[in-house]
Every structure is written in C-alpha cells, then in structure tokens.
Amino acid sequence: MYRGKRISVVIPCHNEEEGIVAVLRQMPAIVDEVVVVDNCSTDDTAKVAAEHGARVVPESRKGYGYAHKSGYAAAEGDIIITMDGDGTYPPDSVPLLLYVMMEEKVDFITARRWYSKQGGTKSPIRLLGNAVLSGTMMALYFKFIVDSQSGMWMFKKEILSDLDLTSNGMALSEEIKIEAFTHPSVRAIEIPIYYGERIGESKLNIWRDGFYNLFFLVKKRLMLRKKQPRKWNVEPLRAANDEVRERRAGGVG
Numbered sequence: 001m002y003r004g005k006r007i008s009v010v011i012p013c014h015n016e017e018e019g020i021v022a023v024l025r026q027m028p029a030i031v032d033e034v035v036v037v038d039n040c041s042t043d044d045t046a047k048v049a050a051e052h053g054a055r056v057v058p059e060s061r062k063g064y065g066y067a068h069k070s071g072y073a074a075a076e077g078d079i080i081i082t083m084d085g086d087g088t089y090p091p092d093s094v095p096l097l098l099y100v101m102m103e104e105k106v107d108f109i110t111a112r113r114w115y116s117k118q119g120g121t122k123s124p125i126r127l128l129g130n131a132v133l134s135g136t137m138m139a140l141y142f143k144f145i146v147d148s149q150s151g152m153w154m155f156k157k158e159i160l161s162d163l164d165l166t167s168n169g170m171a172l173s174e175e176i177k178i179e180a181f182t183h184p185s186v187r188a189i190e191i192p193i194y195y196g197e198r199i200g201e202s203k204l205n206i207w208r209d210g211f212y213n214l215f216f217l218v219k220k221r222l223m224l225r226k227k228q229p230r231k232w233n234v235e236p237l238r239a240a241n242d243e244v245r246e247r248r249a250g251g252v253g
C-alpha cells in the first residue's frame with residue numbers, strides 16, 4: 001500500500017525459475033501483491049514463484065503481450081508495475097517510481113534503463129537495436145522516449161480502458177508506451193532507473209523480435225487514430241496540472 005493505493009506487480013515469465021526467486025526476494029513491503037504470469041514454462045517457475053509468495057496466473061498462449069494482458073486482468077491493485085522475472089529491473093526502484101507518480105500526478109511512467117550498478121553493459125547488437133527502435137519511434141510519433149524496449153513501467157489501472165493494446169508479442173512494450181504518450185487524457189513520463197544483470201537465458205529472439213518490432217512501429221503509426229480525451233477526466237487533469245505547476249514555481253522561487 002502506498003498513500004492509500006494498492007500496489008500490484010505483474011511479472012511475465014517463461015522459464016525463469018532462477019531469476020524469479022531473486023526478484024521476489026527483493027520485493028519491497030509496499031507491494032501488496034505480485035502476479036507472476038506463467039507463460040508456458042517447462043521448468044519450475046510456477047512452483048518456486050508460489051513458494052516465494054507470488055500469485056501465479058497461467059497463460060497458455062505463448063507471447064509476452066498475452067502474458068502482460070492476462071496479468072493486468074488478474075491484478076487487483078490500483079497501480080500496476082511491470083518487470084521481467086530475470087533480475088534486470090530492480091524491485092528497489094518501485095518506491096522511487098511510486099513517489100514520482102504521486103508527486104508529479106502522472107498516470108503512466110516508463111523506466112529508462114540508465115546504467116548497471118554491477119558494471120555490465122548490454123551487447124553492442126542490443127544497444128544498436130534499441131537505438132534504431134527508439135529512434136524510429138521518436139521520429140514516427142514525435143515523443144521523446146529513450147528506451148522504447150524497457151520492460152518496466154507503471155500505470156494507474158483506471159487508464160487501462162484508454163489503451164488499445166493489440167500486440168500479443170514483444171511489441172507490447174513499445175505499444176503501451178505509444179498508447180500512453182499519445183492519449184490526451186493520460187499524463188505519461190519516462191524516468192531513469194539503474195538496472196541489474198540478467199539471471200538466466202534471454203528469451204528474446206534478437207533478429208526476429210527486432211525486425212518485427214520495427215515493422216510494428218510503422219504499422220501502428222499508419223493505423224493510429226486521434227484519440228478523444230475522456231470527458232470526465234478533463235477538469236481534474238487541469239486542476240492537477242495547475243497544482244504541479246504552482247508547486248514547481250514555488251520550489252524554484
């Protein structure tokens with residue numbers, strides 16, 4: 001619980017029996033529930049996740065997008081945070097993201113992988129792939145998002161009905177950011193976090209997923225319709241923006 005809001009963490013997992021234990025052990029106490037979506041694992045992911053306090057939701061359709069969407073449907077919190085089951089996204093950053101979400105009165109935060117405290121770097125091919133995808137996303141959508149492929153984001157569950165999530169695969173990561181950043185009633189920002197070393201083998205198929213994600217960015221852009229603001233949300237939105245602006249001005253002066 002954080003400032004009266006119930007907090008759910010959703011973790012999609014395909015064969016992460018090693019990583020998920022490390023992630024669950026580090027989960028801070030403000031998290032009310034952890035939903036581990038077991039996506040066709042053939043190892044002991046589901047068993048060890050349940051043993052370490054997670055609620056395990058099986059998803060038999062293989063795919064990162066399928067896993068995320070069934071996790072959101074199962075989550076009972078007011079705020080949903082996502083991360084991989086592999087140690088990349090430190091649960092320690094959850095309180096920081098929550099603090100920023102409340103202080104800045106935003107609805108969606110995506111976490112940009114800044115640098116690894118353990119000193120490791122991503123492979124050059126991954127860095128290049130991420131740069132191409134993020135650059136393309138910025139050029140097509142005019143939104144400044146440095147890490148379009150981050151697997152850690154946080155949102156108020158109430159905005160879920162505003163987001164049109166069509167991808168069932170890895171492209172869900174970029175799609176949810178596009179949907180949040182282009183919706184007129186959703187306030188979205190990106191903030192940097194430290195990241196950690198991946199535990200276990202990556203499930204990413206670099207070339208196939210990379211090219212598909214690129215294709216998806218273009219396809220989505222061609223189909224993107226201008227979204228209407230939520231009527232009931234316009235006044236509170238204006239009031240919240242004014243308050244944040246006043247507080248910032250006060251802080252500086």
Ligand SMILES: Nc1nc2c(ncn2[C@@H]2O[C@H](COP(=O)(O)OP(=O)(O)O)[C@@H](O)[C@H]2O)c(=O)[nH]1
Pocket residue numbers: 011012013014015016039062063064067083084085086088151170201202203204205
């Ligand atoms: N690639 C992939 N990951 C999945 C799938 N279902 C669940 N996952 C999980 O989604 C997260 C992201 O995958 P990962 O291999 O870490 O990709 P990376 O972070 O880009 O290296 C991990 O926790 C996976 O276990 C799936 O069908 N495909």
Ligand SMILES: [Mg+2]
Pocket residue numbers: 084086088151198
């Ligand atoms: Mg990962």
